[in-house]
Amino acid sequence: MNTDQALLKPITLAGGLELKNRVWMAPMTRSRADNPSNKPFDIHEKYYAQRASSGLIITEGSQVSKQAVGYINTPGIYSDVQVEGWKGVTKAVHEKGGHIFIQLWHVGRISHPDFHNGDLPLAPSAINPHEKSFTPEGFKETVTPKEMSRAEIKQTIQDFKNAGKNAMEAGFDGIEIHSSNGYLLHQFFNATSNTRRDEYGGSIENRAKILFEIIDALKEVMPEQKIGLRLNPSLNGVFGMTADEETIPTFEYIVKKLNDYDLAYLHLSEPFTDVSEIPYLVSHIAKHFRPLYKGTLVINAGFDQEKGNKVIEDGDADAVAYGTLYISNPDLVARFEEHAELASPDKDTFYTPGEKGYTDYPTLEEIKVG
Numbered sequence: 470m471n472t473d474q475a476l477l478k479p480i481t482l483a484g485g486l487e488l489k490n491r492v493w494m495a496p497m498t499r500s501r502a503d504n505p506s507n508k509p510f511d512i513h514e515k516y517y518a519q520r521a522s523s524g525l526i527i528t529e530g531s532q533v534s535k536q537a538v539g540y541i542n543t544p545g546i547y548s549d550v551q552v553e554g555w556k557g558v559t560k561a562v563h564e565k566g567g568h569i570f571i572q573l574w575h576v577g578r579i580s581h582p583d584f585h586n587g588d589l590p591l592a593p594s595a596i597n598p599h600e601k602s603f604t605p606e607g608f609k610e611t612v613t614p615k616e617m618s619r620a621e622i623k624q625t626i627q628d629f630k631n632a633g634k635n636a637m638e639a640g641f642d643g644i645e646i647h648s649s650n651g652y653l654l655h656q657f658f659n660a661t662s663n664t665r666r667d668e669y670g671g672s673i674e675n676r677a678k679i680l681f682e683i684i685d686a687l688k689e690v691m692p693e694q695k696i697g698l699r700l701n702p703s704l705n706g707v708f709g710m711t712a713d714e715e716t717i718p719t720f721e722y723i724v725k726k727l728n729d730y731d732l733a734y735l736h737l738s739e740p741f742t743d744v745s746e747i748p749y750l751v752s753h754i755a756k757h758f759r760p761l762y763k764g765t766l767v768i769n770a771g772f773d774q775e776k777g778n779k780v781i782e783d784g785d786a787d788a789v790a791y792g793t794l795y796i797s798n799p800d801l802v803a804r805f806e807e808h809a810e811l812a813s814p815d816k817d818t819f820y821t822p823g824e825k826g827y828t829d830y831p832t833l834e835e836i837k838v839g
């Protein structure tokens with residue numbers, strides 16, 4: 470293999486998991502679990518196995534409970550049937566020499582009563598994000614959610630723990646906590662979505678507390694070296710999130726405290742929108758947070774091959790997670806090796822059922838054979 474490129478060099482995670490390169494696949498919801506139990510099945514096996522040359526696949530967000538859902542046809546990781554489905558996926562990826570983590574997801578207020586027999590979605594505080602939820606009847610406006618009781622917070626922590634246990638049983642190499650992109654845990658972190666007055670709100674420490682309680686609970690069912698998590702510190706104006714002066718200090722606190730653990734990795738996103746005019750947000754996330762974190766750091770959002778090699782060479786990240794490029798280039802690693810042309814993804818089939826736009830993107834080899 471050509472290892473001149475930083476992206477193509479192997480990397481070993483805490484705990485000794487050896488990954489063959491630093492071209493990781495970012496978590497992406499593809500809404501193909503269109504069956505009543507939301508279990509992954511053979512098309513998921515095919516899709517992920519096609520991408521097994523990635524150093525590490527991070528699956529689509531997978532709900533940790535029935536309560537955690539906010540979009541149709543997303544897979545779960547809370548029932549036995551779902552675990553059986555995921556076993557097929559992990560086996561298919563491992564047989565091709567790949568590694569795979571599952572992203573554990575709770576959407577919080579980015580949901581709709583239609584998913585919960587008419588009950589309100591749960592969130593840290595009763596504040597409507599004014600977003601859209603993709604329900605069985607199409608997009609609907611979100612509602613004002615129910616403020617979680619302490620008992621509901623404890624139950625949610627248990628749900629993450631149970632999902633982690635299930636992930637181990639399903640054969641995953643690890644899990645990624647989805648504490649990003651405006652979903653439940655991000656809603657706790659942010660002062661504009663969390664106005665609680667108990668021990669889960671108010672101070673930075675309190676707003677971050679649920680994340681550390683989830684990590685501690687997961688550590689009871691798996692080694693901490695199999696736990697990764699995702700943060701999007703400068704997210705603003707999308708997914709219902711409004712940042713403020715306390716936002717970056719909150720993420721700095723979280724990232725520094727993560728050094729108390731020996732985690733698989735920290736997954737950060739560069740800003741999804743231009744935040745250069747907002748004085749209290751950070752435009753260069755990898756650069757800002759790299760000095761604060763001692764473990765493996767993977768960076769995402771907007772990277773191509775050149776920028777990916779550069780961010781690693783500059784010492785600002787250890788690996789790069791590619792999203793949309795992985796939709797249309799199952800053999801992204803081979804294409805990077807050969808500096809080959811990349812295929813563009815078809816947005817119309819990002820979330821549609823079936824194989825179209827999912828498992829039918831050809832590899833370079835397949836194109837050559839014709």
Ligand SMILES: Cc1cc2nc3c(=O)[nH]c(=O)nc-3n(C[C@H](O)[C@H](O)[C@H](O)COP(=O)(O)O)c2cc1C
Binds near residue numbers: 650699
């Ligand atoms: C179709 C689609 C689905 C996504 N679903 C998820 C998800 O389930 N979990 C998550 O953390 N991010 C999700 N994202 C965000 C991606 O992981 C990634 O941050 C984004 O695509 C930017 O990276 P890119 O520029 O390499 O595409 C999704 C993005 C896309 C395009």
